[in-house]
Structure formats: C-alpha cells, structure tokens
Amino acid sequence: MTESTNSEWRSAPPGEAVTSPGDTGNTLVGSSEEAASPEHPTPPEQSGGRKKVIRLGDRLFQSVATGSGIFVVAIIASIGLFLLVRAIPALQANEANFLLSGQWRTGDPEDMAFGIVDLAWITVASSLVALIIAMPVAGGIALFLTQYAPRVLAKPFAYVVDLLAAVPSVIYGLWGALVLAPVLKPVALWINGTLGWIPIFADGNVPANSGSNVFTAGIVLAVMILPIITGVAREVFSRTPSAQIEGALALGATKWEVVRTTVWPFGRSGFVGGAMLGLGRALGETVALTVILSYTFEGPHYSIFDAGATFASRIALGSAEFNNHLTVGAYIAAGLVLFISTFAVNALARWIESGSGKGKK
Amino acid sequence: MRTDTADLERPASAPAFQQLGLGRKIKNHTATVLFGLAFVIAVVPLLWVLFTLVQRGLAPMLNAEWWNHSFYGLLPNDSGGGVYHALVGTLEQTLVCALIAVPLGVTVGIFLIEYGRNSKLARTTTFMVDILSGLPSIVAGLFIYALWITTFGFDRSGFAVSLSLVLLMLPVVVRVTETMLTIVPDELREASYALGVPKWKTILKVVLPTSFSGIITGIILGLARVMGETAPLLILVGYSRAINYNLFEGPMASLPLTVYTARKTSTEAGEYRMWGAALTLVLLIMLINLLATLLSKLFAVKTR
Known part of the structure; x- marks a missing residue:
C-alpha cells in the first residue's frame, strides 16, 4: 500500500521519496498532504480560513448549563x-463564651447565654463510637462482597446493605430508642460495671440503664453510616488490579494473604476516605439522635453513658422556640459550626479518596 | 559398586505443591468467617427494623380509614383516624422538590460532562456537589430558614420544606446524570456531529435519551431518599392533624413529621399512629424503589 501511493509520486523530489517509506506510519498522512498541496486546498486550511460557527441554540444551551x-x-x-450573617447578631448578644461555655439559654433574646462545648462533646463522642463500630464491619463487608462472595450473589448482597441507607432516620430513632435500647441495657450495665474504672466507661450524667445515652446513639449511628463506608470501600477494593491479585495467588498466597498483601494496601486510603464520609454523615445526623438521646441539664461527665444533645439535635429540639431573630441566630450559630465541621470532614474525605490507588499505579 | 537406592528414589526437586501450614490455614479460615460475619452483622439490624415495623405498624394499616382520613379532632386516647393528610403532604412536598431539583441537577450534570470537562469551573462544581451531598439535612433546613423565612419574610410552609429538600436531592441527581452521561459511548455523539447535528440537539436527542433510563432510576431513588427526611421539616413547617392541600400556607403534615409528632403522645393510640405512619413511610419508599426498577427496565435502550 505504501509503495503504491509512493509510485504515483515518483516525480516528487528524491529527498521526500526516500523518507516516506522509512516512517511507514506517517506515510498516508504525509502523502495526502503532498497530494493536496498544489490543486486542492487541504481540509485544515479550509477550516482555518472559515470562522467557527456557533449556533444560537448551542450558545444558549451552553450558557444555561454553565x-x-x-x-x-x-x-x-x-x-x-x-x-x-444570621449568626453574628446572636453571637454579639451572647453573654457566655460561645466556644467554651456548656450552657444553652436562648429563650429570652434579652438574656441569652449559649456555648457549644457540651454539644461538641456529645456530637464527637457519638460519632466516634459509631465510627469505631462501623469501620471494621464495613471493611469486612466490602472485602466479603468483592473478594469472597460468589459473583452471582455479590450484587443482591450489596443491594441489601444499600437498603440500610433507604430506611429514614426517624425510623432508626424509634427503633434505637424503643427496641434496641432495652436490649442493650445489660451490655451497657456490664461495660459500666466491669470497665467503669476507665473514665470513658464511667457513670454518665444519666443512669447507665436508661438507654438514652451516647452508647445507644453510637450503635444506631453505626448502622446508619455502614452503607456509606461499605459503598466506598467496595468500589476501591474492587478496583484492585487483578494482575496483583493473580500474582499473589501464583506465589501461593492464601485468600487472606491476597487480601492482606494486595487488596488492602491498594484500597486502604479509599477506605479511610469512605470512613470520613461516614463520619461527616454521623456528625450531622439529626432526628435519630433527637429521638434516642434524652435531654438533661446536667453537664456531661465525659463518658459514653452521657446523655445530652448534639449540634443537630439541639437545633431540632429548639425548633419550637424559633420566634425571634436572635434566638434563631443562636441556633444558626450552632448550625454554622456543624456546617464548617462537616465541610472540613467531607473535603478531607474527598482528598484522601482521590489519592487512593494513585501511588500503586 | 556403590548403589544408593535412597538417593535414586528421592525426587530430583522438592514437590511443586506443598500443603499449607496449619497457622496459615487457620488464619485464612478465620478471615473468611469474620468477613462473612460482618455481612451478617449488617443484615441483622435491617431485618430487625423491618420486623419491628411490620409487627407494630401493620394493625393500623389494615383499617380502610387509615388511607382516607386524617387525625383531625382526635384526642390522645382516641384510636382510629388515618394518615391521608400526611400522605398528601409528603407527596406534594417531594413532587415540588423534584420539579425543581431534576431540571437543575440534570443541567448541572450536562454541564459537567458535555461542556465543562476538566475546566476549573467544572472541578469546583464537582467539589461543591460533593460537599452538598455531605450537607447535614438540618443545616439545609437552617439555611432555607435564614433565606426564605428570615430574609425574605415568608411564613413557614410546605414549600420551604420543598426548597430545603432540593438541596438534599440535587447532589443525587447530578451524580446520577454525570455517571449516566459518561457511559454514553462517544461514537454516538460523533455520529451525530458527522450528520451536522448541532451539539445542543445532539445532547437533547441522542445523549439524554440514551441515558434516560439510568437518570430516571437515579431521580426516583433520590426522591425516596428525601421522602424520609425529617430534620428540615421540624424547622420549616408546623404539624397539622388536618388535611392541608396548600403548599404555600399553613402547617402541613407529612409522614416523617407524623411519626416524630406521634412519638410525643405516649398513649396506646399514639403508639398505634406512630408505628402505623412509620410502616406507611417505609412501604411508600419501597414502592418507589420498586417503581424505579420497573421504569429502568421499561425505558432501557434496546441494544440489539
């Protein structure tokens, strides 16, 4: 083929005739350019000469999309x-230190004193309990679904885990407060009795057998964030290069060793990113915690058997007193803290996740 | 002559396949069992929640009054009544939410895939959509409160709820549209351009119809998600035990709000309403999920 195109151009200068058979890949392009040079203008020249037409519909559509x-x-x-903007006036009217105070008195706009320390503790404690429980389970599920479960079953099984995310949070709240809490009571009492010498398991500001404490809330939150972490982990684990897996198998690794040496190192950072996403969700979870946690005026004892309110549940509980700008502003200030912290956690999660698997490539 | 039979009978090299050591075997089996167990742990709460709901919420639903009456005029101890008012509220609020969120979300998806590919704005938008998908629902509610009620001076209403739900549904729609548009093969677009079809028409007539079934499934799943939201409702609308068709005025009930409110009535009738409404809500969400599956089958592009 190359020779036939060249044979037509024997009359061309000898230098070009010699070079064109050498680089066979470019011959066609080269020869067509040569062919077009004298008589017909080449397509690139033609489009270069004419202005690019942008139709009105295109311009409209593009600007709408952008x-x-x-x-x-x-x-x-x-x-x-x-x-x-809405939080600043309330913060100016605040008589207590917003960051260091634990009280929450916002009913009277003339005399407001509110701070976020206690809210932050309950929020962080319940989210961390949830994360500690959910992370290993979600990792296990993701490994099971991607590496162990038969191909036919993996998809329906994954669907079942995803169904956990479809249950509304208010229903998790009811279940946690009315069904799960009584069941957890002996467990809570045992932990409190046996490990009570560790401060985090000591008596909280409500009796350990009440069930409406951070411990129960954390477990319910764990169930709620399970599908999120599992979803992300499943995706990164399934992206493990099969060459690595096969290589490990060829070296005689058992299934567990394959997971430990290839799948896990590959997906670890993605898994951590997923866990951060779960954390973000747990920090902002509202209604389930509003239903589960009992509200108490006593300050926290920094134990997982504390009760109280998170940022979100405090706002939900306070919705009844939304009657003037300053009171609302106090709750908005709490919401702003929540927004900033979930923003930070989510951004971190995306950053970790986007770095996942890149080093391995 | 020395004949060492033992030497001759010994294989020239060690056998290629050796038995696994006991330690490795045990570790392997333990890991398998633990990973399987993790899955079982996830299934237990799901079945438990569903079982609780059916056990406690089925009785009220079997009454015909449940579907065409409200709780209007019922005292805490009165049994009977139904969730018609809440069904109306939930459906109206989520439908209006979808009417806003779907066109907006699909357009954003089109921008990200068809126009903005790898531009700075597209990357910022993707990041913001990520952040939006992690936005706590209560913050969405507070934002709409600060915007719609405090700043614009409107009253609390069902429409405010719809607006806050838009914020929660938007990232779902964008994400789904994005995924579905990426799947559409470039050959289809190129074929259309080759016929001289402008880009916007290509998107409307070729790209979107091809990805239609996926997008519609995602939209409906997003609907199912916002339907169960409770937190913004607490801030943005009052609960009403009567039927209110008007989205723009007055308190309006919805299923999640009914569950939450009925929880405060600690009588037998209150529990009856609470679990009944909870089961109704879950059934509605399941029904919508089922619809999504059916629609995606129905609209699936026929690929020979």
Missing part, C-alpha cells in the same frame, strides 16, 4: 454566608 454549574457553587457559598 450557569447551573455556577449556581451550585453559589448555593454552597450562600449557605455559609447566610448562616454567618
């Missing part, structure tokens, strides 16, 4: 902005 992209960015910015 506008919607900008709109999404604007939404997030305005969430931060609006919350900040």
Whole structure:
C-alpha cells in the first residue's frame, strides 16, 4: 500500500521519496498532504480560513448549563454566608463564651447565654463510637462482597446493605430508642460495671440503664453510616488490579494473604476516605439522635453513658422556640459550626479518596 | 559398586505443591468467617427494623380509614383516624422538590460532562456537589430558614420544606446524570456531529435519551431518599392533624413529621399512629424503589 501511493509520486523530489517509506506510519498522512498541496486546498486550511460557527441554540444551551454549574457553587457559598450573617447578631448578644461555655439559654433574646462545648462533646463522642463500630464491619463487608462472595450473589448482597441507607432516620430513632435500647441495657450495665474504672466507661450524667445515652446513639449511628463506608470501600477494593491479585495467588498466597498483601494496601486510603464520609454523615445526623438521646441539664461527665444533645439535635429540639431573630441566630450559630465541621470532614474525605490507588499505579 | 537406592528414589526437586501450614490455614479460615460475619452483622439490624415495623405498624394499616382520613379532632386516647393528610403532604412536598431539583441537577450534570470537562469551573462544581451531598439535612433546613423565612419574610410552609429538600436531592441527581452521561459511548455523539447535528440537539436527542433510563432510576431513588427526611421539616413547617392541600400556607403534615409528632403522645393510640405512619413511610419508599426498577427496565435502550 505504501509503495503504491509512493509510485504515483515518483516525480516528487528524491529527498521526500526516500523518507516516506522509512516512517511507514506517517506515510498516508504525509502523502495526502503532498497530494493536496498544489490543486486542492487541504481540509485544515479550509477550516482555518472559515470562522467557527456557533449556533444560537448551542450558545444558549451552553450558557444555561454553565450557569447551573455556577449556581451550585453559589448555593454552597450562600449557605455559609447566610448562616454567618444570621449568626453574628446572636453571637454579639451572647453573654457566655460561645466556644467554651456548656450552657444553652436562648429563650429570652434579652438574656441569652449559649456555648457549644457540651454539644461538641456529645456530637464527637457519638460519632466516634459509631465510627469505631462501623469501620471494621464495613471493611469486612466490602472485602466479603468483592473478594469472597460468589459473583452471582455479590450484587443482591450489596443491594441489601444499600437498603440500610433507604430506611429514614426517624425510623432508626424509634427503633434505637424503643427496641434496641432495652436490649442493650445489660451490655451497657456490664461495660459500666466491669470497665467503669476507665473514665470513658464511667457513670454518665444519666443512669447507665436508661438507654438514652451516647452508647445507644453510637450503635444506631453505626448502622446508619455502614452503607456509606461499605459503598466506598467496595468500589476501591474492587478496583484492585487483578494482575496483583493473580500474582499473589501464583506465589501461593492464601485468600487472606491476597487480601492482606494486595487488596488492602491498594484500597486502604479509599477506605479511610469512605470512613470520613461516614463520619461527616454521623456528625450531622439529626432526628435519630433527637429521638434516642434524652435531654438533661446536667453537664456531661465525659463518658459514653452521657446523655445530652448534639449540634443537630439541639437545633431540632429548639425548633419550637424559633420566634425571634436572635434566638434563631443562636441556633444558626450552632448550625454554622456543624456546617464548617462537616465541610472540613467531607473535603478531607474527598482528598484522601482521590489519592487512593494513585501511588500503586 | 556403590548403589544408593535412597538417593535414586528421592525426587530430583522438592514437590511443586506443598500443603499449607496449619497457622496459615487457620488464619485464612478465620478471615473468611469474620468477613462473612460482618455481612451478617449488617443484615441483622435491617431485618430487625423491618420486623419491628411490620409487627407494630401493620394493625393500623389494615383499617380502610387509615388511607382516607386524617387525625383531625382526635384526642390522645382516641384510636382510629388515618394518615391521608400526611400522605398528601409528603407527596406534594417531594413532587415540588423534584420539579425543581431534576431540571437543575440534570443541567448541572450536562454541564459537567458535555461542556465543562476538566475546566476549573467544572472541578469546583464537582467539589461543591460533593460537599452538598455531605450537607447535614438540618443545616439545609437552617439555611432555607435564614433565606426564605428570615430574609425574605415568608411564613413557614410546605414549600420551604420543598426548597430545603432540593438541596438534599440535587447532589443525587447530578451524580446520577454525570455517571449516566459518561457511559454514553462517544461514537454516538460523533455520529451525530458527522450528520451536522448541532451539539445542543445532539445532547437533547441522542445523549439524554440514551441515558434516560439510568437518570430516571437515579431521580426516583433520590426522591425516596428525601421522602424520609425529617430534620428540615421540624424547622420549616408546623404539624397539622388536618388535611392541608396548600403548599404555600399553613402547617402541613407529612409522614416523617407524623411519626416524630406521634412519638410525643405516649398513649396506646399514639403508639398505634406512630408505628402505623412509620410502616406507611417505609412501604411508600419501597414502592418507589420498586417503581424505579420497573421504569429502568421499561425505558432501557434496546441494544440489539
């Protein structure tokens, strides 16, 4: 083929005739350019000479699409902005230290004293309990679904885990408070009795057998964030290069050793990213915790058997007194802290996740 | 002559396949059992929750009154009544939410895949959609409160709820559209361009119809998710035991709000309403999930 195209151009300068058979890959392109040079203008020249036509529909469609992209960015910015603007007057009227105080007195706009220390403790404690329980289980499920379960069953099994995310949080709250808490009572009493000398398991500000404490809340939260962590972990684990897995198998590794030496190192950072996403969800979970945690005026004892309110559940509980701007502003200030912390956790999660598996490549 | 029979009978090299050591075997089996167990641990709460719901919530639902009456005029101890008012509220609020979130979300998805590929704005938007998908529902509620009620001066209403649900549904729609548009093979787009079809028409007539079934499934799953949201409702709308069709005025019930409110009535009738509404809500969500599966089958592109 190369020779036939060249044979037509024997009359061309000898230098070009010699080079074209050498680089066979470029011959066709080269020869067609040569062919077109005198009589017909080449397509690139033609398009270069004419202006690019942009139709009205295209321009309209593109600006609508781009506008919607900008709109999404604007939404997030305005969430931060609006919350900040509404929180500032309330923060100025606050008589207590917002960051260091544990009290929450917002009913009278003339005499407000509120701080977030206790809210932060309950929020962080319940989320961490949830994370400690959910992480190993979710990792196990993800490994089971990607590496162990038969191919036919993996998909329906994954669907079952995803169903956990479809149950509304208010229903988890009911289940946790009315069904799970009584069942957990002996467990809570045993932990409190046996390990009570460790401060974190000591008596909280409500009796350990009440069930409406951080311990129960953490377990329910663990169930709620399980599908999130599992979903991310499943995806990164399934992306493990099969060459690595096969290599390990060829070296005589058992299934467990394959997981330990290839799948786990490959997906670890993605798994941690997924766990952070779960943490973000747990920090902001509202209604389940509002239903489970009993509200108490006593300060926390920094034990997992404390009760109280998280940022989110405090806001939900306070919705009844939303009657003037300053009171609402106090709750918005708490919401702003929650927004900033979930923003940070989510951004961190995405950052970790996006780095996952890159080093291995 | 020395004949060493033992030497001759010994294989020239060690056997290629050796038995696993006991320690490795035990570790391997333990790991398998533990991973399987993790899955069982996840299934237990799911079945437990569903069992509890059916056990306690089935009785009220079997009454015909449950589906066409409200709780209007019922005292804490009165049994009877139904969740018609809450069904109306839930369906109206989520439908209006979808009417706003779906066109917006699909357009954002189109922008990300068809126009903005790898541009700075597209990357920022993707990041913001990620952040939006992690936005706590209570913060979405507070934002709409600060915007719609405090700043614009409107009253608390079902429409405010719809607006906050838009924030929660938007990332789902965008994500789904993005995924589905990436799957559409470039050959289809190129074929369309080759025929001289402008880009916007290619997107509307070729790309979107091809990915339609996936997008519709995602939208419906997103609907099912926002349907169960409770937190923004607590802030943005009052509960009403009567039927209210007007999204823009007055308190309006919805299923999650009914569950939450009925929890405060600690009578037998209150429990009856609470579990009944909870089971109704889960059934509605399951029904919608089922619908999503059916629709995706129905609209699936026929690929020979």
